[in-house]
Amino acid sequence: MSVPVLALALSAACCLGFGFVLQQQAAQRAPLNDFLSPRLLLDLMRVPRWLGGIALMVVGMALGAAALGQGELSLVEPLLATNLLFALALSRRQSRQPLGRQGWAGLGLLAGGVSVFIVAAEPRGGSAPADPLRQWLIIGAMIGLALLLTACARRSRLSAGPALLALAAGLLYGVQDALTRLSGQRFAEGGFTQLLTSWQPYAVLVLGVTGLILVQSAFETASLRMSLPALTAAQPIAGIVCGVGFLGDRLRTDAGALTWGACGLLAVIAGIVLLGMHPAMPRGAVRREPAPALQPQ
DSSP states (O other): OOHHHHHHHHHHHHHHHHHHHHHHHHHTTSOGGGTTSTHHHHHHTTOHHHHHHHHHHHHHHHHHHHHHHHSOHHHHHHHHTTHHHHHHHHHHHHHTOOOHHHHHHHHHHHHHHHHHHHHHHOOBOOOOOSOHHHHHHHHHHHHHHHHHHHHHHHHTTTTTHHHHHHHHHHHHHHHHHHHHHHHHHHHHHHHHHHHHTSSHHHHHHHHHHHHHHHHHHHHHHSOHHHHHHHHHHHHHHHHHHHHHHHSOOBOOOSHHHHHHHHHHHHHHHHHHHHHHTSTTSOOOOOOSSOOOOOOOO
């Protein structure tokens, strides 16, 4: 693993983690009747704190795209999952909660799991599969599952809904990362002409806006601890599936590597859950009555 890829991916995770905290703090005050509506983004655009969070997220996505341009998706995605560490750091500073056993355990599991997966699986690049059917099947399955989760979230918007929306957004963001890498390849092959005449950059934009609506709706209706762990866990899993499925990423497949790689991913998910449920993460007051329009703050 090259140092530039590591630095870019961790810098992206830092910006994303800080940005998610600021976005949730603003979104929890949004009107509930904007749930899963583009109007939610229009309301939030009037809140400086949310705009700051979005600016950090955009910078994080740009750094992530740069990391994807130099490294394999199956390598970059687990590193991006460390955004939860930075979100916890900011939340802990604001709440002044000690890290405690739960925080140290979550930190160790997340960081150790990422390291174990990278060392055991040894993600590396290869030639992308020529069969477009596989690409469309994987993308369709991810989007279909995200739509199913969103439909279920509509029925339980104040209970399991936020976690389901975050899972759906994580799946879309994983696909978005894969298409971002493909867009970079198109640009490298033929410049802006080939990039703008291919469908991938437009799909990246649609997935990004859709995922943003899902994430902000999740942030609007529940605390960060209910939504961010699901988002952080789903995105790398979806990204790795896309990377191996149709981008040509290769992982070690001997019994030992598969076992340790799976253990690493399980440790990552366990660490995400522990950190996401840490007392330092903002609880947020869930409102069950429609809220008035947002005022700038």
